[in-house]
Amino acid sequence: MRGHSYANMTRNSSSIKLDNATLALFQDVNTSIAISVIYMLVTAINLIGNGLSMWLLVFRTSPKTPSIIFMINLTLTDLALGTALPFQISYQLQGYNWKLGPSMCSLLTLVFYTNMYCSILTMMAISIDRYLGIVRPMMFRETRGRKSIAVIGCLLMWGLVLAVLYPLMTTDLTFDVPELEITTCFDMLKANMLPSTSAWAAFLFSMVFFLFLVPFCVTTFCYVRVIRKLARDSKTAQKSRAIRLAFIVLLVFTVCFAPNNILLFAHSVLRLFYKKSLYMAYKLSLCFSCLNSCLDPFIYYFASKDFRQKVRAIMNLHSLSSADSMKLEHKESLYSAH
Template sequence: MRSHSHPVMTGNHSFKLDNATLYLFLSVNTSITISVIYMIVTVINLVGNGLSMWLLIFRTYPKTPSIIFMINLTLTDMAVGAALPFQITYQLQGYDWTLGSMMCSVMTLVFYTNMYCSILTMMAIGIVRYLGIILPMRYRDKVGTGKKKIIAIISCMLMWGLVLSVLHPLMKTDLTFYIPELKITTCFDILKREMLPSKAAWATFLFSMVFFLFLLPFCVTTFCYVRVILKLAKDSKTAQKKRAIHLISVVLLVFTFCFAPNNILLFAHAVLKLFYGQSLYMAYKLSLCLSCLNSCLDPFIYYFACKEFRQKLRKLMNLSSQSSADSMKTKHKECSYSAHYNCDSLEREDSKVSYPQRRSTK
């Protein structure tokens, strides 16, 4: 049974729809624009990540920690691709959710777990690259290949656990809300203030999301990649530096263009709503489109992060797997310099598995 009197994040003790939110619900052009963006993202997401998943699982060996993290990232991206059609239908129906409160909670969790698991996974990939390139001997000697895979799998589970624990309030609350004046039932477009017991609880919830799931991982990722770039700039060949720069550019693009606006606006909008009765809802809603674009950009991360993924993709597309960046001559020089440059951590043990013909030279 719907409740028409739940207080929401308006800063008041009774429900009152602010002008920014009302404009969003009544703006047909905005709904169509956002829906079209979601349609494009859905197609690119499912095609790109479907191909990436197939290559990562069935065509890329060995399964290094970075490959495991990429598989985890692809799973979250494909989940968003599967959920977006429901969001598109919801918006084209005038923000009237007809699938019930349980489905609304599931769709909301899919959106936010994707964003934050993507952020944490990118951080993990950055840490693996940092350990493999900045601390290669210590990383290779102290942790065996089998242990690295186990650590990667456990890390993925811990990421999901952390994200779901922070987002727990969204799991135990009915996120639908009926608006009598518009005769629509919204889904996560109006948050009930009673979702959390106090303003302090709201502040803790928002701070945890923004700091632990965005700001801290962003700082760690930036630190790792800056150190990698500085190391490669001094020691590596031109092809390695180019790929590293391309990878870092894509990662930072995803953080600054896809994740930062949404997290900053979410925090600012919630603080303004809770304490000042102001709203940034239109800007926040548009920033959700940007956050979904990360699922289209992630395959580019795989392309620049893993040489074997790059070679398999070229072969699949009937392109020569030998290029100026991946020729046998360059590969030989890279391996003779340091085997861990291949596919992130690529310690010498993994290099032997990838190229069995070298076993006789051991």
């Protein structure tokens, strides 16, 4: 599972005797319970928040601008993680004993990593959409063409992520630990999952560089340009909200994804070449990456006054006149990132 990857890289489950630190990790009940409780909270907030967001985006939001299409894609990946987290919780609470077989282990591991990296790429796509709409508006006029590009972009994101993560789909990620009479899932990786140390280095570099570092740099560039443009050209309440939202997105991007990917790369290099480990720090950083899945609805939707008014209207907490509704839809069509 994503929550416990790269603890050790071993040749096979029958000839390797685990070190005391690794055995202690699997027997650390307090840490396992603490992380499971966090995952329970994340699961509840994720499913409720993203379920509501998906309903609003699909059935209550029109027109379907590129930003809305990207948000639907982001919400879909978050819901996939929300449905996978209960299996991770059960696995941990049973003492890291996986009972659902190799195929299910590979599938859920893929769901975890796909969520992280599709979320990162989708956030990059939203930032590009905002950049083009605000900084380069003359390039951003044809709505129909933009919709097609957005759909193709989502498909390309999934294709890129699945291509990089292909080794996870073709390997038995379970590992028998006779000393504890348990079978782990993606806690212990076999060294022969990839043919050489160079292949491992390429795999890890592709994940961190192409699926995190490049999107992070693009997202930062786009939002910095958006903030500079709005700060110079307008000081209306709507533009101020957009600036604050850009800051929040960058902050969450940095807090949720940067520590995990940096520690993943550092830990893997230390493990592959120096037989050392940063695994506990890496494992704790995963809690922050999972938090993103339940924060997305608040960041992208509830931070927007227009979306908040729609939520209140649907829940009969606040009624919108037809004129207000038309005004909101007009705003959305002109300012797709809002």
